[in-house]
Every structure is written in structure tokens, then in C-alpha cells.
Amino acid sequence: DGRLGFPGGFVNSQKRTLEDGLNRELLTKLGEAASAFSVERTEYRNSHAEDTTHVVAHFYAKRLTLEQLEAVEAGAPKAKDHGLEVLGLVRVPLYTLRDGVGGLPAFLENSFIGAAREVLLEALRDLELVEPGSVLNFKRHSFRQPSLNSRT
Amino acid sequence: DGRLGFPGGFVNSQKRTLEDGLNRELLTKLGEAASAFSVERTEYRNSHAEDTTHVVAHFYAKRLTLEQLEAVEAGAPKAKDHGLEVLGLVRVPLYTLRDGVGGLPAFLENSFIGAAREVLLEALRDLELVEPGSVLNFKRHSFRQPSLNSRT
Numbered sequence: 241d242g243r244l245g246f247p248g249g250f251v252n253s254q255k256r257t258l259e260d261g262l263n264r265e266l267l268t269k270l271g272e273a274a275s276a277f278s279v280e281r282t283e284y285r286n287s288h289a290e291d292t293t294h295v296v297a298h299f300y301a302k303r304l305t306l307e308q309l310e311a312v313e314a315g316a317p318k319a320k321d322h323g324l325e326v327l328g329l330v331r332v333p334l335y336t337l338r339d340g341v342g343g344l345p346a347f348l349e350n351s352f353i354g355a356a357r358e359v360l361l362e363a364l365r366d367l368e369l370v371e372p373g374s375v376l377n378f379k380r381h382s383f384r385q386p387s388l389n390s391r392t
Numbered sequence: 393d394g395r396l397g398f399p400g401g402f403v404n405s406q407k408r409t410l411e412d413g414l415n416r417e418l419l420t421k422l423g424e425a426a427s428a429f430s431v432e433r434t435e436y437r438n439s440h441a442e443d444t445t446h447v448v449a450h451f452y453a454k455r456l457t458l459e460q461l462e463a464v465e466a467g468a469p470k471a472k473d474h475g476l477e478v479l480g481l482v483r484v485p486l487y488t489l490r491d492g493v494g495g496l497p498a499f500l501e502n503s504f505i506g507a508a509r510e511v512l513l514e515a516l517r518d519l520e521l522v523e524p525g526s527v528l529n530f531k532r533h534s535f536r537q538p539s540l541n542s543r544t
Binding site for chain 2: 241242310318322329331332343344346349351
């Protein structure tokens with residue numbers, strides 16, 4: 241809907257497991273290349289409850305080979321939801337440019353759906369893809385800085 | 393670099409035209425599918441000068457058929473700059489959901505490179521893809537609203 245988020249959806253937990261629901265959702269959102277792998281219980285990372293909606297989002301992170309990632313990117317425009325719920329697929333920059341803003345800091349200034357931003361940060365920290373100190377830094381500065389954003 | 397922007401670059405105006413430079417840049421950023429069309433002088437929309445860098449950005453908008461757009465999307469992951477300068481390709485939502493936020497308003501809350509946000513809004517208005525009143529509305533609210541963004 242114009243914000244950044246992760247593929248996911250609701251699961252009837254009496255009928256199927258969370259992982260089964262997630263893997264089906266990945267096919268719809270990312271396309272057929274997602275059938276080359278499946279997300280397993282061991283890849284569960286964290287959960288976030290939303291105060292207002294009483295929704296609990298469970299987050300999984302899957303490590304792909306570069307070939308698998310490229311196959312997903314190549315197939316994504318043919319996914320069922322592409323052009324509808326999904327407007328595109330972007331990689332998360334895991335670097336910070338020398339100006340201290342470009343890269344992950346700038347990426348985190350985008351608008352995210354629900355708890356997607358926090359969920360991402362937590363997973364990046366747990367997977368040790370960013371230094372723990374830098375995550376704290378992003379959290380502290382998660383309010384918007386007018387000097388960066390309010391260009392009129 | 394984690395922000396949203398348009399494909400483009402610098403042109404040595406003594407050696408080639410702006411349109412020639414742009415069309416070469418589109419090949420690098422969007423991939424070979426961009427060779428199916430070329431952006432012409434008549435598709436020039438507007439120019440924005442940046443105070444600090446003394447760079448003047450000239451913006452062009454090209455109308456594609458759905459087939460051309462889908463070809464660009466399918467070929468984009470094979471573009472030279474994909475995974476480097478370009479982290480992905482997203483469509484701009486030209487609708488507003490019933491909640492008044494989802495769609496274009498939420499999209500415009502993302503972080504943009506340089507004047508990309510203003511350039512986009514101006515072109516959408518000139519091309520009559522959004523109602524003139526709604527653009528004014530986006531401009532007025534272009535400062536960040538803490539209630540929408542500072543989720544910690």
C-alpha cells in the first residue's frame with residue numbers, strides 16, 4: 241500500500257502450521273521461485289503484538305544463496321499479487337555509506353507497515369548482520385529528523 | 393542507497409544530448425527491456441535545482457504500455473546496476489485507500505533522494521494523474537507526523 245513490509249498473512253492455526261501458511265504466502269507474494277525452498281520452524285526469529293489490532297506477527301528469516309535470491313527477484317514480477325498488493329521487491333542495504341546516512345540508516349527512514357521496521361532491526365541484530373550498538377542507535381533516532389525529511 | 397529515487401545521472405552536454413544520456417542510463421539501471429523504447433525531448437516534464445550541490449535535475453516521464461512495463465520489471469534484476477546502486481524497482485501507487493493513508497500518501501512518507509519526491513508530485517499533477525487539490529495536500533503535510541512514523 242505504499243509502505244515497506246514483509247510477505248505474510250493470517251493462518252488458521254487449527255488447520256495448518258504457521259510455517260505451512262507462510263510458505264503458501266511466499267508463493268503468492270514472491271512467485272514460483274519460492275517453491276525452491278521452504279521456511280522451517282528453526283528459522284523463526286521473533287514475534288510482535290500490535291496494541292490496537294490484537295494481531296501477533298511471527299517473523300521468520302531464511303538464508304538464501306545468491307542464486308536463490310536472484311531467482312526470487314527474477315520471478316517476483318510474475319507472482320500472483322504483483323501489481324496489486326505488492327508494488328515491488330527491494331533488497332535491504334546492510335551497509336552504511338561514509339556520509340553516515342546512506343544505506344541502512346536511510347532505508348530505515350522509509351515508512352513501514354505495522355512493526356516491520358522493528359522486526360527487521362531485531363532480526364538483523366540477532367543474526368549479527370549489524371553491530372548491536374548501531375541497532376540501539378537506529379532505535380534512539382527512530383523519530384523523524386526534520387532536517388533530513390521535510391523537503392518542501 | 394536505501395532511499396527512493398529515479399534512474400538518472402550526469403551528462404556531458406557538449407558530447408551528447410540529455411535524452412541520449414538518459415536513455416543510456418535507463419539501460420544501466422533498468423536493463424535491456426529499456427531498449428524497446430526511448431525517452432524523447434517531448435517527454436521532458438520539469439527541472440529542479442539543488443541549493444547545496446548546484447546540480448540541476450531534469451525530469452522526464454514516459455508513458456509505457458502495460459506490456460512494456462512488465463518487460464522492464466522482468467528484466468530489471470539483470471540490469472548492470474542491480475544489487476549495487478539499485479536495490480529494487482517499485483511501482484508508485486496512484487490510489488488512496490479508504491483509510492486516507494494507504495496508497496500514494498503512505499508512499500510519499502518514504503525517504504527520497506534529492507528532489508525526487510517533489511519532482512514526482514509535480515509530474516503527477518502536470519500529467520493529471522492525481523487531483524491538483526490532493527497534491528497541495530501532500531505538500532502541506534510533507535513534514536513528518538510523529539503519530540504515523542515514530543514507532544519505537
